[in-house]
Every structure is written in structure tokens, then in C-alpha cells.
């Protein structure tokens with residue numbers, strides 16, 4: 001869902017480390033980036049539920065990261081706490097679903113939230129496409145806004 005976000009950031013000249021469990025999806029991501037830019041993408045296979053493996057993956061990032069874009073299925077807090085603990089000054093964007101409740105604990109206060117909504121088209125509605133999600137997350141990152149909704153979540157009764 002966020003592969004387009006990775007490609008968008010790489011196209012801007014950013015350096016990105018992408019984590020996921022399967023090497024095949026990471027290889028596909030890598031191959032979808034223009035060969036000339038590929039040295040700015042690192043991929044690291046890792047299950048974020050294994051916090052030791054995640055800490056190892058995060059510590060292996062060769063530069064101090066300025067931002068983290070986290071799409072983590074519930075329960076997300078242990079993963080986000082680890083990211084905050086290793087990189088206390090990081091700009092942490094937490095991507096959440098349309099109806100995910102976001103706890104406002106100590107660390108969470110400083111997270112930026114990107115909520116994924118839906119799109120209303122005439123008298124119908126649909127979920128966001130992966131391209132809309134990726135573009136919306138890049139825009140949210142660059143905007144600096146504490147809270148962003150991609151698409152809309154209102155009126156909730158209109159959701160697909």
C-alpha cells in the first residue's frame with residue numbers, strides 16, 4: 001500500500017529504508033525503483049512483532065533517520081515505542097485506518113497522525129486506492145501538519 005510512497009520519496013532524492021517480512025515484496029519494491037536511484041533505497045526483511053529483530057533492523061540504518069512512516073497493525077504501540085526510544089527526535093507519522101482509535105499516551109502525544117479515509121463520488125463512496133494513500137502520506141509528511149486525513153471520514157454513514 002505504501003510502495004508508491006517509497007517511490008515518491010526516492011524520486012525526491014530522499015534515502016529510504018523499507019521494512020516488511022517477505023523478501024519477495026521487498027525485492028519487488030526495489031525493482032520498481034529506477035535503477036539509477038536504487039542506491040537510495042535499503043530494504044530489510046523483518047517481522048515488527050519480533051521487537052529484538054526490529055531493534056536490530058532500526059539500528060542498522062546507516063544514517064540517523066529524520067522521519068518514520070509507520071503502518072503497523074494493532075497492537076501498534078510496542079513498535080512505535082521502540083521507534084521513539086531509538087530515535088527520540090524522529091518525526092513519527094503513524095498511518096491509521098478510518099476508525100482506528102489513537103491512544104494519546106506520553107510518546108503518542110508527539111506522533112503525527114495520517115488517517116486513511118474514503119472517497120465520496122456522487123451518491124457512491126469507495127475506499128482509497130493505494131496510489132491515493134501513498135500520495136496522501138507523502139503530502140502529510142511534507143506538510144508538517146500534526147493530523148491529516150487522506151480522503152474523508154465524514155459523514156461516517158457514507159463510508160463504503
Ligand SMILES: NC(=O)c1ccc[n+]([C@@H]2O[C@H](COP(=O)([O-])OP(=O)(O)OC[C@H]3O[C@@H](n4cnc5c(N)ncnc54)[C@H](OP(=O)(O)O)[C@@H]3O)[C@@H](O)[C@H]2O)c1
Pocket residue numbers: 001002019020021022023025046047048049071073096097098116117118127128129130
Ligand atoms: N481507509 C482506507 O482506505 C484503508 C485503510 C486501511 C487499509 N486499506 C486498504 O487495505 C489494504 C490492505 O491493508 P494491508 O495492511 O494488508 O496493506 P498492505 O499493502 O499489505 O501493507 C502491509 C505492509 O506491511 C507489511 N507487514 C505486515 N505485517 C508485518 C509485520 N508483522 N512485520 C513487518 N511488516 C509487516 C507487509 O509486508 P509483508 O507481508 O511482506 O510483511 C506490507 O508491506 C491496503 O492495500 C489498503 O488499500 C484502506
